[in-house]
Amino acid sequence: MKLNFLLIALFFWSFEASHAQDKGNLLIRNGTILTVTKGTLEGSDLLITNGKIAKIGKNLTAPTGYQTIDASGRYVMPGIIDAHSHIAVDAVNEATSPVTAEVQIRDVLNPLDISIYRALAGGTTISHAMHGSANAIGGQCQTIKHRYGVKLPEALVMEGAPRTIKFALGENPTRVHGRGSGVNPSTRMGVEYVIRDAFERGKRYMNEWEAYKKNQIGPPPAYNLRSEVIADILKGNILIHAHSYRADEILMLMQVLKDYGVKKVTFQHANEAFKVAPELAAFGATASVFADWWAYKMEVYYSTAYNASILTKNGVRTSINSDSADFIRHLNLEAAKTQKYGGMSDDEALAMITINPAAQLGIEQRTGSIEVGKDADIAIFNVHPLSIYAINQMTIVDGVVRFDREADPDDMRLSVRPDGPVEAAELSTESHDRCMQGVDWLMEESATTLGAKIFHQHKY
Amino acid sequence: MLKFFISALALIWIGFQPNPDPKAIALTNARLVTVTNGVIENATLLIRDGKIAALGKAVVIPSGATIIDCAGKSVYPGMIDGGSQLGLLEVNSLPETVDHDELGNITPQMQALTAVNPNSELIPVTRVNGVLVSLAVPTGGMFPGTAALIRLHGYTPEQMYAGFKGVAMNFPNTGRMGGFDRRTDEEITKTAQKALEDLNQLWQQAQEYHRIQTAFASGNHPKAPEYVPEMAALQPVIKGEWPLLIEVNTAKDIEAALTWIKARNVKAVLTGVREGWRVADKIATAGVSVIAGSVFSFPTRASDRYDRGYANPALMHKAGVKVALRSEANENARNLPFFAGYAAAYGLGKDQALKAVTIIPAEILGVSDRLGSLETGKEATLFIANGDPFEPKTQISHLFIAGRTIKIESRQTRLYEEFLNRNPGFDK
Numbered sequence: 001m002k003l004n005f006l007l008i009a010l011f012f013w014s015f016e017a018s019h020a021q022d023k024g025n026l027l028i029r030n031g032t033i034l035t036v037t038k039g040t041l042e043g044s045d046l047l048i049t050n051g052k053i054a055k056i057g058k059n060l061t062a063p064t065g066y067q068t069i070d071a072s073g074r075y076v077m078p079g080i081i082d083a084h085s086h087i088a089v090d091a092v093n094e095a096t097s098p099v100t101a102e103v104q105i106r107d108v109l110n111p112l113d114i115s116i117y118r119a120l121a122g123g124t125t126i127s128h129a130m131h132g133s134a135n136a137i138g139g140q141c142q143t144i145k146h147r148y149g150v151k152l153p154e155a156l157v158m159e160g161a162p163r164t165i166k167f168a169l170g171e172n173p174t175r176v177h178g179r180g181s182g183v184n185p186s187t188r189m190g191v192e193y194v195i196r197d198a199f200e201r202g203k204r205y206m207n208e209w210e211a212y213k214k215n216q217i218g219p220p221p222a223y224n225l226r227s228e229v230i231a232d233i234l235k236g237n238i239l240i241h242a243h244s245y246r247a248d249e250i251l252m253l254m255q256v257l258k259d260y261g262v263k264k265v266t267f268q269h270a271n272e273a274f275k276v277a278p279e280l281a282a283f284g285a286t287a288s289v290f291a292d293w294w295a296y297k298m299e300v301y302y303s304t305a306y307n308a309s310i311l312t313k314n315g316v317r318t319s320i321n322s323d324s325a326d327f328i329r330h331l332n333l334e335a336a337k338t339q340k341y342g343g344m345s346d347d348e349a350l351a352m353i354t355i356n357p358a359a360q361l362g363i364e365q366r367t368g369s370i371e372v373g374k375d376a377d378i379a380i381f382n383v384h385p386l387s388i389y390a391i392n393q394m395t396i397v398d399g400v401v402r403f404d405r406e407a408d409p410d411d412m413r414l415s416v417r418p419d420g421p422v423e424a425a426e427l428s429t430e431s432h433d434r435c436m437q438g439v440d441w442l443m444e445e446s447a448t449t450l451g452a453k454i455f456h457q458h459k460y
Numbered sequence: 461m462l463k464f465f466i467s468a469l470a471l472i473w474i475g476f477q478p479n480p481d482p483k484a485i486a487l488t489n490a491r492l493v494t495v496t497n498g499v500i501e502n503a504t505l506l507i508r509d510g511k512i513a514a515l516g517k518a519v520v521i522p523s524g525a526t527i528i529d530c531a532g533k534s535v536y537p538g539m540i541d542g543g544s545q546l547g548l549l550e551v552n553s554l555p556e557t558v559d560h561d562e563l564g565n566i567t568p569q570m571q572a573l574t575a576v577n578p579n580s581e582l583i584p585v586t587r588v589n590g591v592l593v594s595l596a597v598p599t600g601g602m603f604p605g606t607a608a609l610i611r612l613h614g615y616t617p618e619q620m621y622a623g624f625k626g627v628a629m630n631f632p633n634t635g636r637m638g639g640f641d642r643r644t645d646e647e648i649t650k651t652a653q654k655a656l657e658d659l660n661q662l663w664q665q666a667q668e669y670h671r672i673q674t675a676f677a678s679g680n681h682p683k684a685p686e687y688v689p690e691m692a693a694l695q696p697v698i699k700g701e702w703p704l705l706i707e708v709n710t711a712k713d714i715e716a717a718l719t720w721i722k723a724r725n726v727k728a729v730l731t732g733v734r735e736g737w738r739v740a741d742k743i744a745t746a747g748v749s750v751i752a753g754s755v756f757s758f759p760t761r762a763s764d765r766y767d768r769g770y771a772n773p774a775l776m777h778k779a780g781v782k783v784a785l786r787s788e789a790n791e792n793a794r795n796l797p798f799f800a801g802y803a804a805a806y807g808l809g810k811d812q813a814l815k816a817v818t819i820i821p822a823e824i825l826g827v828s829d830r831l832g833s834l835e836t837g838k839e840a841t842l843f844i845a846n847g848d849p850f851e852p853k854t855q856i857s858h859l860f861i862a863g864r865t866i867k868i869e870s871r872q873t874r875l876y877e878e879f880l881n882r883n884p885g886f887d888k
Contacts, residue, residue, distance in 0.1 A: 118766045121766040277879070292794070294791060294792075294872075296551070297551060298551055302875070303875075304872040306880075309876075310876065330802075333798060336852035340853065386853070388801030388804075389801060389804065391806070411763040411764075423761050424648075425710040425711070425760040427635040427637055427710070428639060
């Protein structure tokens with residue numbers, strides 16, 4: 001009896017596990033291929049074998065068993081990559097300490113989140129599921145693939161993607177910890193101190209362990225997960241993604257990183273990055289910004305929608321992110337705004353939602369452009385994706401069609417009780433920025449008055 | 461050189477021009493997208509005294525007029541945003557700078573126009589994208605206040621005022637307000653029921669107030685009504701002079717609102733209307749116009765198709781509802797053209813989407829004699845662009861609000877100029 005149950009469980013587990021590894025075989029025919037890195041190819045085909053781009057060319061033939069997709073008159077682009085998102089997660093902030101490097105988004109992934117499907121419908125195939133911005137060092141994030149349809153959380157994980165961690169500077173950590181709980185930091189000085197303190201402890205921890213491993217003298221140092229993670233940052237094994245807005249705090253973090261020999265950092269939001277573009281370029285830092293979001297709080301008041309263009313023209317690799325279950329649905333429009341604000345070329349604009357975020361997540365060897373050997377993550381639009389009239393028709397992840405506008409049924413939920421009532425209408429108008437979700441005491445005020453408020457509230 | 465050329469050009473005209481007018485502005489060789497009378501290619505539009513003095517292929521240009529050659533460019537009427545809090549707030553997280561949400565549940569006497577800050581940095585940011593008129597709507601309780609239509613230029617609120625006021629109302633809502641709304645279904649229903657009872661009672665009182673006032677005015681009642689500012693503020697709606705702007709979103713609530721409107725014979729406009737597509741036929745039959753909420757709203761139910769928000773205006777329009785759009789976006793009301801573009805792509809079509817941000821809101825708000833299209837005699841509130849204004853690539857080169865030339869400039873463009881190549885810079 002017990003054995004039977006185990007066998008059944010094993011069967012389903014293996015089914016799910018294989019599902020996660022789904023790799024498709026496809027021939028996409030006669031499309032305009034926007035490779036992003038190697039120009040635009042008219043009337044070309046894309047052969048996808050076992051989830052990878054096998055061939056790009058004209059008049060390719062599909063081996064037997066391959067599905068063929070006619071892309072005549074359509075635009076084939078790399079799947080859109082969002083370097084800052086909070087979809088598909090059940091928790092965002094562990095706001096109990098200004099440093100919580102030990103916690104992991106990987107532990108709270110939710111593959112049933114309808115937002116994954118909506119993002120996929122907009123052509124977004126990969127997102128960086130991040131911690132919030134309550135803590136100066138918030139926790140480890142997870143790069144996920146939008147394999148909507150899988151039911152195991154682990155099946156969302158992009159295998160082999162580098163580890164990343166969220167840092168947060170400025171108003172949010174000082175509000176939560178300093179003004180909220182009466183501990184450091186309550187100022188930008190405090191934020192610097194908290195990060196330096198964590199780095200110094202991590203460095204000493206690392207040195208103690210190295211000495212112990214070398215000499216094997218005495219008892220081993222006490223194990224500390226938080227310091228383990230910090231040590232990995234110092235070794236360069238974890239990419240830093242730092243929530244930041246003001247130019248001064250961006251400079252501060254670069255100085256701290258310089259002092260500890262850490263080289264890779266992406267400044268997230270970074271509304272004032274344009275003010276220190278030469279310094280960012282000199283450091284080799286990158287920026288992941290909003291196309292035009294501003295003025296929802298003081299530290300984004302002195303913003304400009306030309307941020308991405310100024311950064312790009314000053315040699316800073318820049319991506320456009322969503323930080324939003326809404327914006328992740330139309331990042332192609334967000335990228336197109338860089339053409340309005342600063343006259344970016346088509347390839348420059350498209351790079352901001354493909355190869356540039358891929359580089360920031362350390363996955364540019366595998367994704368972010370249409371090149372032979374890369375993962376077959378593809379979006380197919382009816383017209384050029386930088387046009388306002390572009391509608392994504394089909395989204396492919398690892399060669400598997402995960403969204404098809406024509407075949408899309410009305411109800412795409414993965415978990416529905418057939419005998420349950422029709423769900424109530426929800427009028428949530430996007431929390432544009434979920435960076436502060438889970439910091440309950442901060443939310444209470446807005447919750448009580450929310451009933452009367454229909455319009456957007458950008459509290460964070 | 462250019463000036464010389466313009467003067468020379470003007471000289472040629474002098475023989476034909478009895479009335480020289482140095483203040484007139486002529487947009488020549490333009491593609492005029494009139495909205496109400498089609499597109500006129502290679503035409504002239506003459507701006508004089510703040511108005512469109514003439515337009516078409518045979519316009520006589522007065523001598524001395526400033527000529528703007530619009531070859532390869534199009535002229536559009538300024539876009540009208542059917543609702544946001546633009547002008548009433550500066551930095552959303554700082555209560556000191558937020559003036560759209562007064563205390564109290566019944567406060568129709570709160571005047572949005574009073575709180576409009578003509579010097580808000582948000583205003584130039586919005587208008588350089590062609591959004592030139594905007595409805596400033598108070599938020600809060602059941603009757604948050606009186607909304608006002610404003611032009612996005614002026615040094616006083618009165619100068620900005622574009623001729624429409626309406627009382628905003630939040631219809632009792634049975635929808636859940638998102639993840640932070642932790643009320644049970646029962647609590648939500650009860651709250652909405654109670655709110656509806658309160659509303660009905662209040663409306664009776666407002667009607668009673670009106671009867672007393674009318675009777676007093678005609679000498680049939682000895683006393684004027686007592687001082688009740690809330691009641692006084694509702695009178696233009698009770699009298700049918702102003703429409704009531706009813707914010708309502710779920711299908712069930714929309715139906716309830718239509719019934720409520722009919723029973724009281726209220727002149728009303730529905731706003732928000734996120735689930736309008738579910739009951740579009742009923743809205744059409746009732747003949748009530750709609751200012752649709754953000755096109756980028758999420759579908760209201762997880763079981764809905766992903767594109768219901770994008771398609772909502774189109775689905776209502778196809779059922780016969782008169783639909784205008786609003787941005788709801790405050791600091792990013794500048795995105796109205798992109799919202800319109802999405803509505804166009806998802807079924808509304810380009811022409812209808814353009815109407816939904818120009819002539820239709822003008823009609824709904826009763827200002828179509830002045831705004832919303834390029835027609836002789838209307839206000840010269842318009843812009844010149846090098847293409848389709850909904851396309852992000854398109855650049856706007858000139859703006860006019862009530863005939864005044866407005867610079868294509870905001871703090872955001874100034875920051876661009878200063879920081880593109882930091883100037884004055886440092887060597888190291």
